[in-house]
Amino acid sequence: MNTSTPRPPYRGRYWHALDDGRFQCDLCPRHCRLHPGQRAFCFVREADEEGIVLSTWGRSTGFCVDPIEKKPLNHFLPGTPVLSFGTAGCNLGCRFCQNWDISKSREVARLSEWATPEAIADAARQVGARSIAFTYNDPVIFAEYAMDTAEACHARGVKTVAVTAGYISELARRDFFAHIDAVNVDLKAFTDGFYEKLCFAELAPVLETLEYLVHETEVWTEVTTLLIPGHNDDDDELHRLSAWFVEHLGPDVPLHFSAFHPDFKMTQIPRTPALTLTRARHIARGHGLHYVYTGNVHDHEGDQTRCPGCDAVLIQRDWYELLQWNLDAFGRCPHCETRIPGVFEPRPGSWGSRRQPIRIP
Numbered sequence: 253m254n255t256s257t258p259r260p261p262y263r264g265r266y267w268h269a270l271d272d273g274r275f276q277c278d279l280c281p282r283h284c285r286l287h288p289g290q291r292a293f294c295f296v297r298e299a300d301e302e303g304i305v306l307s308t309w310g311r312s313t314g315f316c317v318d319p320i321e322k323k324p325l326n327h328f329l330p331g332t333p334v335l336s337f338g339t340a341g342c343n344l345g346c347r348f349c350q351n352w353d354i355s356k357s358r359e360v361a362r363l364s365e366w367a368t369p370e371a372i373a374d375a376a377r378q379v380g381a382r383s384i385a386f387t388y389n390d391p392v393i394f395a396e397y398a399m400d401t402a403e404a405c406h407a408r409g410v411k412t413v414a415v416t417a418g419y420i421s422e423l424a425r426r427d428f429f430a431h432i433d434a435v436n437v438d439l440k441a442f443t444d445g446f447y448e449k450l451c452f453a454e455l456a457p458v459l460e461t462l463e464y465l466v467h468e469t470e471v472w473t474e475v476t477t478l479l480i481p482g483h484n485d486d487d488d489e490l491h492r493l494s495a496w497f498v499e500h501l502g503p504d505v506p507l508h509f510s511a512f513h514p515d516f517k518m519t520q521i522p523r524t525p526a527l528t529l530t531r532a533r534h535i536a537r538g539h540g541l542h543y544v545y546t547g548n549v550h551d552h553e554g555d556q557t558r559c560p561g562c563d564a565v566l567i568q569r570d571w572y573e574l575l576q577w578n579l580d581a582f583g584r585c586p587h588c589e590t591r592i593p594g595v596f597e598p599r600p601g602s603w604g605s606r607r608q609p610i611r612i613p
Contacts, residue, residue: 262309264297265396266424275299279424280343280392281457294393296341308339309397312367313388317379317608319572320601323387323415324508324547326557327594328434328472330567331574331601334413335381335610337372338388339397344417345452346440347517348480367612369397373404375612382601383433387415395420395428402431418461419453425464434472434595436508437462441477441484442493450483459500466501472595475501476508476547479524479532490532494539503542503560504593509533511548529554561590572605 266279277284277292284292286299296308315337320329323336342349376384384405391398391414402412411433418437420428429435439458440451447455465473477493479485497507509532511524529546533554536544546554550571557567564587568576580586583596 262306262396263302264304264306265427266421267304269303275304277304278421279395280419280421281454282343283421292343293345294341294343296339296393306394306396308341308394309400310366310368311339312337312365312372312612313340314365315367315372315375315610315612317381317603317606317610318385319603319605320383320385320413321569321572323385323413323436324476324510324545325413325434325436325472325474326508326545326567326569327474327506327543327592327596328413329382329411329595329597329601330577331603332382333380333601333603333606333608334383334385335372335376335379336385336387337367338386338391339394340389341393342389343393343419343453344390347450348478348512348521349516350478350513365612369401369404371612372401373408373410375610376405376410377408379608379610381410383411383413385413385415387413390416390419392416392418392420392424392428395424399428399431406431417451417453418458418465420457420461422460425461429465429469429471432471434474435465436474436476437465439475439477439493442489442496443484446484459496463500466505473501474506474508476510477532478510478512479528480512480518481522481524481528483521485524485528485532487531487535490535491539494536494541497536498540503540505541506543506545506594507536507541508545508547509536509554510546513548524548526551557592559585559588559590559592561585562588564588566592567600574600574604 274285288299288301291298317333318336320334386398414432414435444455447453509529526549533544542560555569566578577600581598
């Protein structure tokens with residue numbers, strides 16, 4: 253691992269030289285091996301004569317203040333605003349990518365705005381964001397930029413969120429998540445075939461990341477699975493996913509089932525029916541998961557946080573808007589005093605469902 257950080261260009265931290273003159277990227281399980289002048293699968297890491305550089309350090313595809321529930325995170329500072337941004341490129345090749353114009357971009361300079369970590373952290377403070385989110389494309393591929401930004405944010409009292417597919421090497425995993433306060437991991441499916449054919453990746457490293465986060469870190473973790481009709485939504489797969497989830501992550505990690513809409517290379521696939529999400533939620537709850545939510549559909553039941561002790565409704569949402577808040581000042585059910593896992597404050601935020609694009613000087 254090379255730990256030098258000259259800029260520009262920004263020398264990546266996770267690589268080593270090979271005997272044949274190539275350089276191996278050690279950031280993710282792909283381990284791309286590059287001759288000088290070649291780019292990795294993610295497109296934003298490239299080799300020069302001295303090693304591997306990150307071409308998107310300091311560059312963003314735009315900034316927007318969102319509700320934290322949009323990430324989605326339902327148990328992390330509910331109701332508060334989060335400053336969201338991403339860069340370009342991705343280390344997965346999902347044929348159903350719903351941010352493909354960013355994740356598949358090959359025109360980094362045209363799409364990007366320059367923003368230093370300090371400027372981003374200052375902007376978050378100025379707009380009243382309680383956290384920043386590395387999102388839109390996967391922050392794993394801009395890990396060094398994300399970590400530098402996280403350090404600047406933490407110095408200013410701003411928390412950090414990563415929205416990621418969790419496709420990261422063991423070497424980089426420790427460093428990256430040490431800078432993160434909350435994460436939503438996109439568990440694409442629960443079969444190797446899905447990952448291989450539709451994501452050009454593997455399932456096992458994602459499961460390893462999830463277990464690492466839940467059992468070896470203090471990072472608040474939630475998980476999302478986008479259900480695609482005919483590809484990862486059958487009962488057998490949902491039962492296996494739920495059983496693994498309870499056994500390996502426990503019943504208190506929130507799981508979000510989200511609706512697919514036709515996009516990118518899968519425009520011929522229909523939208524996910526709302527009943528599919530309801531069925532998936534019932535299956536997961538039947539396996540003992542306490543907090544199962546639905547997304548991208550209007551679902552009164554799927555938006556609720558209920559107490560696992562007495563079944564009282566503790567938080568009621570309408571899309572990204574908080575309608576009811578019944579937790580006590582210690583994050584407990586006021587009826588049976590069951591502690592609800594998450595990062596809660598005595599009072600929720602009041603940001604609502606607003607989306608506010610901003611520019612960073």
